[in-house]
Amino acid sequence: MEDRRKQIIDAGLAILAEEGLQGFTQPRIAARTGLRQSHLTYYYPTRTDLLVAVARAATEIQAANAQAMAQRIVTREDAADVIACGTARHENTRVLLALCEAAEQEPDVRALFNTLADGSIGLLMALLSKLGLKPIPAHADILHALFIGLSVTHLATGRTNGEARSKAALDAVFTLFAQKRAPRGK
Amino acid sequence: MEDRRKQIIDAGLAILAEEGLQGFTQPRIAARTGLRQSHLTYYYPTRTDLLVAVARAATEIQAANAQAMAQRIVTREDAADVIACGTARHENTRVLLALCEAAEQEPDVRALFNTLADGSIGLLMALLSKLGLKPIPAHADILHALFIGLSVTHLATGRTNGEARSKAALDAVFTLFAQKRAPRGK
């Protein structure tokens, strides 16, 4: 049944979101699906097979999230708010980190990660245009790296004011981007 | 012998740098030290004990690296170069990622990570001053997050031009920081 595969992938996604790549084991994913580990290997013979399949689903979700975020932004004031909110989604950050680690070991996952990164940067370029800012590639790279860096820092430090600090940093960046076009005094 | 402990910690650091937290197991660290796993547990009874000890050493090294980087930067032109070079040190990035993951699970590691982050941001504030830029906290946060984001992206994507892209992004940021003070037309 094709439905089984979806159940397994969903369980794998949940594990990544809750525990990261550390918790990504066949027994745990099988248990969450209500299957035996030896049954799981029928659908995905090796751990790598399963990991690549889950990574594919994960990158699709991450791309959809990025798209949704971009659509929620309409003004320059929105931007920092919406993106800072994104950096506070720890489940999302754990998946992102898991993808990074897996990308280093699995070429297939690396390819998926690259596609995701390129797509995200493309979205950011479009966003800069939408906000009336020059769509400079380096600026899109800045926003992309900033999103990852702020998300990871927030997750690792466990700061209670993590989102506020993310927002302050993003606000400062968008202010700088805007100043370049229209340098009005203070 | 106190020397044994140092050997063990060094082996743990090497594992983190080469394989990340995934490879951080007692048998592998013991093998690298030339010890038996059951002997390793004499010095560090549990895996967590060992992890915290290695994390402590790792954060000290990361802090020293940051300090060394800051000292190498004297002009605004140096900054992007030196920092971009730092983002290309994958062994360093793997340790950083391992610390992030461990920080979420171990409160002691989280405390170490926070100290490291605060110290790094302090160094960045001093750097901004040194370069004749206003030392704004949000700007230091931007550089900190950017370093992490660019490092991780470079590691995960495996881009051949990763360092160049890091440099381009950092150059753009420092240009923006400088423009704020002295907005000269193009």
Next chain:
DNA sequence: GTCTATAGATAGATAGAC
């Protein structure tokens, strides 16, 4: 105090039953 043998738990993969 230093080190080892061994046990207990968990992960991954395979052959084969239905």
Next chain:
DNA sequence: GTCTATCTATCTATAGAC
């Protein structure tokens, strides 16, 4: 095609030898 019993490898922890 669907599912399970089982084997091997690996990891962590403990009791105890020297």
